[in-house]
Amino acid sequence: xxxxxxxxxxxxxxxxxxxxxxxxxxxxxxxxxxxxxxxxxxxxxxxxxxxxxxxxxxxxxxxxxxxxxxxxxxxxxxxxxxxxxxxxxxxxxxxxxxxxxxxxxxxxxxxxxxxxxxxxxxxxxxxxxxxxxxxxxxxxxxxxxxxxxxxxxxxxxxxxxxxxxxxxxxxxxxxxxxxxxxxxxxxxxxxxxxxxxxxxxxxxxxxxxxxxxxxxxxxxxx
Amino acid sequence: xxxxxxxxxxxxxxxxxxxxxxxxxxxxxxxxxxxxxxxxxxxxxxxxxxxxxxxxxxxxxxxxxxxxxxxxxxxxxxxxxxxxxxxxxxxxxxxxxxxxxxxxxxxxxxxxxxxxxxxxxxxxxxxxxxxxxxxxxxxxxxxxxxxxxxxxxxxxxxxxxxxxxxxxxxxxxxxxxxxxxxxxxxxxxxxxxxxxxxxxxxxxxxxxxxxxxxxxxxxxxx
DNA sequence: CGAGTAAGTTACTCATGAGTCAGTAACGTT
DNA sequence: AACGTTACTGACTCATGAGTAACTTACTCG
Numbered sequence: 410x411x412x413x414x415x416x417x418x419x420x421x422x423x424x425x426x427x428x429x430x431x432x433x434x435x436x437x438x439x440x441x442x443x444x445x446x447x448x449x450x451x452x453x454x455x456x457x458x459x460x461x462x463x464x465x466x467x468x469x470x471x472x473x474x475x476x477x478x479x480x481x482x483x484x485x486x487x488x489x490x491x492x493x494x495x496x497x498x499x500x501x502x503x504x505x506x507x508x509x510x511x512x513x514x515x516x517x518x519x520x521x522x523x524x525x526x527x528x529x530x531x532x533x534x535x536x537x538x539x540x541x542x543x544x545x546x547x548x549x550x551x552x553x554x555x556x557x558x559x560x561x562x563x564x565x566x567x568x569x570x571x572x573x574x575x576x577x578x579x580x581x582x583x584x585x586x587x588x589x590x591x592x593x594x595x596x597x598x599x600x601x602x603x604x605x606x607x608x609x610x611x612x613x614x615x616x617x618x619x620x621x622x623x624x625x626x627x628x629x630x631x
Numbered sequence: 632x633x634x635x636x637x638x639x640x641x642x643x644x645x646x647x648x649x650x651x652x653x654x655x656x657x658x659x660x661x662x663x664x665x666x667x668x669x670x671x672x673x674x675x676x677x678x679x680x681x682x683x684x685x686x687x688x689x690x691x692x693x694x695x696x697x698x699x700x701x702x703x704x705x706x707x708x709x710x711x712x713x714x715x716x717x718x719x720x721x722x723x724x725x726x727x728x729x730x731x732x733x734x735x736x737x738x739x740x741x742x743x744x745x746x747x748x749x750x751x752x753x754x755x756x757x758x759x760x761x762x763x764x765x766x767x768x769x770x771x772x773x774x775x776x777x778x779x780x781x782x783x784x785x786x787x788x789x790x791x792x793x794x795x796x797x798x799x800x801x802x803x804x805x806x807x808x809x810x811x812x813x814x815x816x817x818x819x820x821x822x823x824x825x826x827x828x829x830x831x832x833x834x835x836x837x838x839x840x841x842x843x844x845x846x847x848x849x850x851x852x853x
Numbered sequence: 854c855g856a857g858t859a860a861g862t863t864a865c866t867c868a869t870g871a872g873t874c875a876g877t878a879a880c881g882t883t
Numbered sequence: 884a885a886c887g888t889t890a891c892t893g894a895c896t897c898a899t900g901a902g903t904a905a906c907t908t909a910c911t912c913g
Contacts (some may be wrong), residue, residue, distance in 0.1 A: 417792035423879055423890050444751060446668035449870065460892050471871070529666060529751035535816070542817060550819060567838070573831045576819060580806040581799055588802075594757070595764060597772060597798060609795045617788070625859085645909055646859050671900065682862050684903085693901070 515586025
C-alpha cells in the first residue's frame with residue numbers, strides 16, 4: 410500500500426523558484442516566535458517543508474536569511490496603503506482615509522513581528538535599521554506631514570509644524586497597531602473593537618491639529 | 632613588588648549584600664546589548680566583577696536572573712514620577728507636569744532597554760508581561776485618565792472618554808521616549824532637543840483634548 | 854590564633870544547534 | 884530508457900555556552 414502503482418509520488422519535489430519565498434515565510438514565523446538567536450534553522454526548514462541543507466542553497470547563513478527577510482517583507486505591503494488617497498478630498502477627509510488604510514496595515518501580524526524584531530535586533534544591523542526607518546515610519550510621517558500642510562493652507566488645520574504633526578500622528582497610530590496585534594493580552598485593549606479604536610484615533614488626531622474643536626463642539630458648556 | 636607586605640590586598644571580597652544588585656545591573660547591560668538568548672552569563676559575571684559561579688549563588692539560572700531583572704528595575708524609578716503633581720493646580724497644568732515628569736523617566740536608557748526586552752521576550756513570560764503592563768503603561772494611563780476627567784469636570788477639556796484619552800496621551804509620550812533614547816540614529820529626531828520634543832508633545836496633547844485651541848501659551852519654558 | 858563556615862572561583866561536563874558535505878533522488882534531454 | 888545535471892537530503896563535525904561541583908579564599912568568633 411505504501412508504494413501504490415499509480416501514485417508515482419516523489420518524496421520531494423524540485424521547486425527552485427518557490428523555495429526562497431517559502432523559506433522567508435517560515436523564517437518570519439520562527440524568528441517571530443523565538444527571536445534571532447534562539448530560532449533554530451531546523452524549525453524554519455521544517456516549517457518551510459524542506460531540510461536544513463536546502464536553506465543553505467539559497468542563503469549563506471542564518472543572519473543573511475534574517476536580514477533578507479526584514480528587507481523583503483515590508484515591501485510587499487506598503488505601496489498599497491499609499492495608493493488609495495483621493496486627490497480632491499479635503500485634507501480632513503484625506504487624513505481619515507490615510508489613517509484608516511494605515512490602520513489596516515499596522516495591525517497585520519507580519520507588521521507587528523517585523524517591528525518587534527527590528528527593535529530588538531537593531532544594534533547589530535545598522536544599515537537594515539536605517540532602511541526600515543526610511544521605508545516605513547519616515548515615509549508614513551512625510552505623507553501625513555503633506556496632508557497636514559495642505560490642511561493648514563486650506564484653513565482646515567491650525568498653524569502647526571507639519572513634520573512634528575506627522576510624527577505625532579504616526580506615533581499614535583503605530584503604537585496602537587502594535588498593541589492591537591496582541592490585543593487579547595493587553596487589558597486596556599481587550600474590550601475595544603478595531604473600529605472603535607480607529608474612531609478614537611481619528612477623533613483624537615483631528616482635534617489635535619484641527620483649526621476649531623470640530624464642527625459641533627463649540628457650544629459644549631454643560 | 633607584587634606581594635608587598637603591607638597591602639594585604641585580597642584577590643576578591645565577600646559582599647553578599649551587594650552582589651544581587653551588581654549582578655542585576657550587569658544583567659541589564661548585557662541583556663540589553665544582546666538579548667536573552669545571545670547574552671553570555673560570563674559576560675554578565677565579568678561586568679559585575681565576579682565569576683560565573685557567583686551568579687548561581689544568587690539566581691537559580693539565566694531565565695530567573697532575567698525575570699528578576701525585569702521585575703526589579705522599574706520599581707526603582709516609577710514612584711518618583713507620580714509624586715510630584717500639585718494637587719491644587721489646574722488640570723491643564725497637572726497634565727503639563729505629568730508629561731514633563733514622565734518624559735524624564737521614559738527617556739532613561741534603562742527604560743528603553745527594559746521596554747525593548749519586554750517587547751521581544753514577552754511570549755515566554757506571560758506573568759512578567761502582565762505585571763509590567765500593569766505597573767508601567769496601565770498606571771500611567773490611569774493617572775492621565777484621572778487628570779483628563781478632572782479637566783472635563785472643570786470645563787478645561789472637551790467631553791472625551793478619559794480612558795481613551797489617557798491611552799492616547801501615554802502612547803504618544805511613550806513612543807517618543809523610546810525614539811529619544813536612540814535619537815542619534817533616527818533621522819527625524821536628530822535635529823530636535825529633548826525640550827523641543829517635549830514642547831511639541833504638550834502642544835499636541837493639549838490641543839487634542841482642550842476645550843478651545845488653548846490661549847496662545849504654547850512656549851512655556853522650564 | 855586557628856578552626857569553621859560562608860562566599861567565591863575555576864575547570865569541568867554535556868546538550869545544543871550552526872554549518873558542511875558526501876550521497877541520493879527528481880527531472881530535462883536526446 | 885539511459886544519462887547528466889541540479890535540487891535536495893540528513894548524518895556528521897565542531898564551537899559554544901549553560902550549568903555543576905570540587906576546590907580555595909576571605910572572614911568570624913570562641
